[in-house]
Amino acid sequence: MPYRSSRWAIALACTAALAASAACGSSGSSGGTTADGKIELTVATFNEFGYEDLLPEYEKAHPNVKVVARKTGKADDHHQNLFTKIAAGSGLSDIEAVEEGYLPQVLSKADKFNNLLEIGPADVKPDRWLAWKSESATKNGSFIGYGTDIGPLAMCYRKDLFEAAGLPSDPAGVKAIFATWDSYFAAGEQFKAKTGDKAWFDSAAQVFNAMVNQEKVGYYDASDKLVVDTNPDLKSDWDKVTAAVAKGQSAKLVAFSNEWNTGFKNAAFATKTCPSWMLGVVEKQAGPENAGKWAVTDAFPDGGGNWGGSFLTVPKQSKHPKEAAELAAWLTAPEQQIKAFTAKGTFPSQVQALTSPALLDQTSAYFGDTKVGALFAEQAKKVPAAQPKGPASGTIQDKVFNSALQAVEQGTSVDDAWKQAVEGAQKAAK
Template identity: 75%
Template sequence: MCAAVSAAATTACGSGGGSQSSDGKTELTIATFNEFGYEDLLKEYEAAHPDVKITQRKTGQGGPHHENLFTKLGAGSGLADIEAVEEGYLSQVMSKAGQFNDLKELGPKIEDGRWLQWKTDAATTKDGKLIGYGTDIGPLAMCYRKDLFDKAGLPSDPEAVKALFATWDSYFAAGDQFIAKSGGVAWFDSSAQVFNAMHNQHKVGYFDQDDKLVVGSNPDIKADWDAVTKAALKGQSAKLTAFSPEWNTAFKTGSFATKTCPSWMLGVIETQAGPENKGKWAVTDAFPNGGGNWGGSYLTVPKQSKNAKKAAELAAWLTAPDQQIKAFQAKGTFPSQVKALEAPALLEKTNAYFGDIKAGALFATQAKKITAAQHKGPKDGQLQDNVFSPALQSVEQGKSADEAWKTAVEGAQKAAK
């Protein structure tokens, strides 16, 4: 049901006045970031719906995309008919749920149980409105350099390494063994990358279910901090900033041996490590303390949309199991739909770069280990990117872990205001 929050929002309900091109077609815009694998799918949809013309606004990185999203939400105009939202920014969208359409009401009827339940729950308001259709997810496994393990005397077969990755304690203990014989190669790339993966496993993270900041009182966060900084101070971290040029180069030069590895990370490793390192990287269906999710997005339909109903139809189609398999085949975006996780096209998918392992089946196994999505409170993404990651980097550069922790807690309190 449309709330009359503004003139733009009222138009958004799609009850007429929709945008049309000069040839009479309904014009739809979809704003995405990074790689969703939608290019061919959008052409396929247009071919099946000759009355629709689709324009994709594609941003290279998620940060600028979401900055634009929230700026235009505040302005009351300028948004696409469909806006993609990454999980780290979902809490901000949920806090502005009144500016987005309820897809249960607006969209086409969808079979129950299309998505993994935790994926749907995360985009559902407390009063039952569905704000986003789930796209991909990022089930976690562990990637590692087989040749570097061999050189350090550690087991390197994907089955044999599982014991090393059973718990965070065993992971960091293996790191101690590795760096003792590695000749200067680090165990992992970045304290922040490991900390973020650990943090995402907890039921309660930076905020509780009532969106109250609990950074200073959540013992799980402090325990993660202590474990990661202790390992870093022993020399296990390569002290890199994720996605920086130095981090990219380090995959090629073999500067670290393990990588917390959501499904989408396989493509990053292959791109950055290059063809000369094919076969050196491996992935195993094990992750410390069981599993977790890192990444994934949603398609939303803002109330600013002038063609909201048709936009919801397109968003529903893009997130159906068949289309999610095609997106996976195109760009490796891992499906969040139950039927897609059982599809032969997914389960039989191999990855030649990682030794022809059945990567689809491996990550489907990891996805089923996830039982719930951590509640993300307001500004959760900012705390991760702008508070905790820099604080962990400061420890890697010589600041005491205790002082950096105090800085992080204070920074979180300021950011959350």
């Protein structure tokens, strides 16, 4: 499932209008000039960006601008519309949000988007964001996306299940368990030996995706060459996860299915890879009856990683590219990123925003009053660099490898499933 689509677990329908000027849906085209002479800027997003109050605020500060918001419930639908309109040569909004899972496809069409270094405000440079975030949206010197949110990785776990298995459950004690992927899977063996019927993690795909996102090279190398069948790190991750499946560590639940949702309530698994946006999913699905049983730790196997986040782009179809870039820069400024975080939990990617007391003092009562803002701010800084992504990276991860790992969980041999994954990746990359 695409990253941001999975971030809220459910596809949200269009909400009420942001203001009298706002509209719902992603149809239409870039703005022009209104009857009363105002510059009209259209902004196309999906799911929740936290802009409901920000867009009217921008209009108030810029009386010559009218903002029309087009919000689609599903990330898939939004991006399908985006690529259709790129191909048609018309219909795009002045600002188009792009989720990181689709960013490689957008970068392959970078000539259809403005270089924000050329049209954006002079004081807005890539170093405004975490380096790896800006690097992700840069292609051949063209910086096409201002970063919105991110999904730094941490680990969530059930304290009561750890205690029942004789494992330490306090923040200091779990660090050794989550030090590396080898120690993680070794602890899973111990957990299974003590509990029997409980699984260590929810699904192979959810663990594998996090592991691959940590690698310097994933499905493609820096020259956009597909390396699925030659990347030793990818194969090593596959071998470790499938070995854990063979030992019964996986609950074999398809992420965001009804069974997966119920698994949180039923304590069907003890650990969960947790990008920042996952905390809300855990709380929603586990329910109030499990408050205090779940914990989150900044100890994550083999260091940090990221899973999720989006960007704001300005297509060349825009009739007011400079004004659109100014709005996009304002929406992604530190002050606005903090406001969006407060409103919808979208974790900031701005360097300055990551030092804000409003972020660092954020706690979660559900997770034992842990200072989750500070925790994820530190996790975000652990991401070393942007991983090279090719045009089909999102499809390969979400469709090809997820399906192959589910096949392993249902009894397909590891060798046959690997062959399925490699062939599927090669087909997707054509």
